[in-house]
Amino acid sequence: MHHFHYAGPDLHCESVDLAAVAKLYGTPTYVYSATTIADNYRRLQQGLAGLDVQLCYAAKANSNLAVLKHLSNLGAAFDLVSGGELRRVLAAGGNVRQSVFAGVGKTEAEIKLALQNEIFAFHVESEPEMARINHVAGTLGVKAPISIRVNPDVDAKTHAKVTTGKSDNKFGIPLKYAAAAYEAAAKYPNLAIKGVQMHIGSQLTSIEPFVEAVQKLAPLAADLKARFGISYFSIGGGMGIIYRDALASGQAAWWESQPAETRPLTPESxxxxxxxxxxxxxxxxxxxxxxxxxxxxxVLLARVEHLKRGAGKNFLIVDAAMNDLVRPAMYDSYHEIVPLHRDSSRRALVADVVGPICESGDCFAKDRQLQEVGEGELIAFMSAGAYGHVMASRYNSRPLAAEVLVQGSSFELVNTRETFEHMIAGERVPAFLK
Structure with missing residues (x-):
């Protein structure tokens, strides 16, 4: 569930009219609900009540400093995949000592940075990486805490570009080689074995792949506890969210209307x-x-530039583009698109919703039915809080969008819209061209 809803005809985030946000900060602008994040965090923890659980938020989903600080205040540690993410957590005042560092290509500089900040553990993806971590730890005169990411060869039944637990994915060490990998790790003088880890993919919408993966790794975890005294088992992340009917899914009535056998995966289930x-x-x-x-x-707020009527096809051209939200172009992802001002007297419009970038791939939706909207009116792309701004680019020399955080009736700009001057600040024309 979430806290986006219509109050009368106008779309709100918590108690804030989103049109007021767009008026003050312009578009395209990302808007995040602090209360929704807190609710989701607590539900995940309560779903596994009775276990000793540490939630390490996967910072790659949304690494805005305000989001990281909010989650840190709730008690989260972090799942990091780069030195930049680690530095963001430090800048936000987050807890690195309870955080983990994953990824298949950790550099020596990143390993050193993590060790200097007393990372809880590295999640090791290969034996060459194990040797690299041992080497860097040795130069610092410390022991590096590690766990091995074990690939259980489970089909997560998700998009091919976000599956990570199959044997033909680049991640982790195959289950059949895991015991030997731990034996090898135990022989390195600057490694300390702490746990075992798995992660099978993203946007999983059924429980079966999670169950299968845990069933496969549980015997290994028990054996590693007996042999090496491991203290934790990381079961990764990957729980999916609702993209279709996203606005309605914020209401309890929607959940109650779903058949029990097809109800979306929840923290409780x-x-x-x-x-x-x-x-x-x-x-x-x-x-x-x-x-x-x-x-x-x-959500991502955008403004309508034009409605272009073509031969048998309408195009709703908005000021957001694939550089702002790449998921539809990259994954053929669905995002619900709704008007900020709902008017039941207007007729329906069927159109391709597109951005201004000079690519046919700059298309958010094809033949989408929505309320007819005209030039200057505002729309929202729902379910845009993850892999939105973090995957944005400056393609076509477009500035990065602004970001806003809402809590109750308060909202604040947490990332200013990029200026042209900032965009080119690091660029230089060499002397030989002058």
């Missing part, structure tokens, strides 16, 4: 299925969810 498998291990459980916490907590 996730916890109910996994807790019986995890409890007997007696290990600390790490969760590394990102999208679930912030995805439905954000």
């Amino acid at each position: 996730y916890g109910a299925a996994l807790k019986p498998l995890l409890q007997p291990l007696g290990l600390k459980i790490l969760l590394e969810h990102g999208r679930f916490l912030v995805g439905n907590a954000g």
Whole structure:
């Protein structure tokens, strides 16, 4: 559930009229609901109540400093995949000592930075990486805490570009080689074995892949506890969110209307299925969810430039583009599109919703039916809180969008819209061209 809803004819985030945000800060602008993030965080924790759980928010989903600070205040640590993300957590005052560092290509500089800031553990993806971490730790005179990411070869039944737990994905060490990898790790003088980790993909909408993966790794976790004294089992993240009917899904009535057998995956059903498998291990459980916490907590506001009527096709041209929200172009992803001012007297419009970039791929939706809207009116792309601004680019020399955080009736700019001067600040014309 989330806190986006119509109050009368106008779309609100919590108690804030989104048209007021657009008027003050312009468009395109991302808007995030702090209350939705907090609700999602608490539901995940409560779903696994009774276990020793640490939620490590996957910062790659949305790494705005205000979002990181908000989650840190709630008790979250972080799942990091770059030195830049680690520096963001430090800048936000987050807890690096309870955070984990993942990713298949950690550089020596990133490993050193993480060790200097006392990272809780590295999630090791390969034996060459293991040797690299040992080397860097040795130069610092410390022992590096590690866990091995084990690939359980489970089909997450998600988009091919976000599956990570199959044997033909680049992530982790295959389950059949895991025991040997731990034996190798134990021989390195500057490594300290702390746990075991898995992550099978993103935007999973059924519990079965999670259950299958935990069932496959639980015996290994128990064996590693007996042999190496590991203290935790990270079961990764990946719980999906609702993209279709996203606005309606913020209301309790929508959930009650869904048949029990097809009801979307929730923290409650996730916890109910996994807790019986995890409890007997007696290990600390790490969760590394990102999208679930912030995805439905954000929208992208945009303004209509024109309605272009073509031969058998309408094009609704808006000021947001694929550089602002790349998911539809990159993954063929669906985002619900709604007007900020709802008017039931208007007729329906069927159109392709497109941006101004000179690419046919700059298309948010094809043949989408929505309320007819005209030049200067405002729309919102729902479910844009995850993998939106973090994946944005400056393609066509377009500035990065602004970001706003809402809590109750208050809202504040948490990332200013990029200026042209800032965009080119690092560029130089060499002397030989002058």
